[in-house]
Amino acid sequence: MNIISIKENPKYKDKAIQYFQSKWANEGSLMVYEDCITNCITTTNPLPQWYLLEHDGDIIGCAGLITNDFISRMDLYPWVCAVFIEEKYRGNAFGSLLLDKAKKDAKQGGFSHLYLCTDHIGYYEKYGFSYIGQGYHPWGESSRIYVADL
Numbered sequence: 030m031n032i033i034s035i036k037e038n039p040k041y042k043d044k045a046i047q048y049f050q051s052k053w054a055n056e057g058s059l060m061v062y063e064d065c066i067t068n069c070i071t072t073t074n075p076l077p078q079w080y081l082l083e084h085d086g087d088i089i090g091c092a093g094l095i096t097n098d099f100i101s102r103m104d105l106y107p108w109v110c111a112v113f114i115e116e117k118y119r120g121n122a123f124g125s126l127l128l129d130k131a132k133k134d135a136k137q138g139g140f141s142h143l144y145l146c147t148d149h150i151g152y153y154e155k156y157g158f159s160y161i162g163q164g165y166h167p168w169g170e171s172s173r174i175y176v177a178d179l
Contacts, residue, residue: 030123031083032130039070045079048088052113065095075138076107080127082114090114092127094134100146100164102174107135109145125156132157136179143179146172 035045049062069077082090091113098108109131114124135143145153146164150173154160158175165171 030126032126033081033083034130034134035066035079035081036069041081042066042070044088045081045091048081048091049079049093049111052091053111065093075134075140078131078134080130082123082127084118084123089118090123090127092124092131094131094143098144098146099166100172100174101166102144102164105142105144105174105176107138107140107143109143112145124152128153128156132177132179141179143177145175147175148172 033041033045035041046063046066049066050059054062065077066079069079076094076096078094080092080094081088082092091111093110095108095110096106097103098110100108109128112124112127132143145158147153153175157177159177161174161176163171164174
């Protein structure tokens with residue numbers, strides 16, 4: 030199992046863009062991932078970060094570390110986002126590898142907490158996240174907000 034940071038390994042940029050777009054984008058949001066992943070490589074800021082999870086040469090998951098996950102609680106940051114594990118690899122705690130990497134990088138960036146928003150109940154709690162309330166998205170939906178101390 031190998032976690033690839035795109036910031037540290039820019040040669041994976043195009044692969045990361047394609048993977049994130051295939052899992053999270055729609056026609057209107059393709060450029061969001063392309064632009065953000067491309068620019069994470071050259072920024073001197075600790076955010077954003079984008080990660081791929083590789084197993085036996087195949088990409089089997091991804092996650093991001095960003096300033097805001099399109100949610101109303103802009104006073105909270107950073108956020109882990111776009112956590113995804115291919116279905117045939119689920120149930121092996123591989124998502125925790127990505128969460129741990131995001132926690133480590135957030136702490137190295139000087140942050141004391143890491144946030145995420147989701148509709149899942151019971152998954153992120155296993156990895157040190159606690160529910161703190163609801164947040165609201167610009168498209169009219171709401172999500173549960175979780176925090177982990179770093």
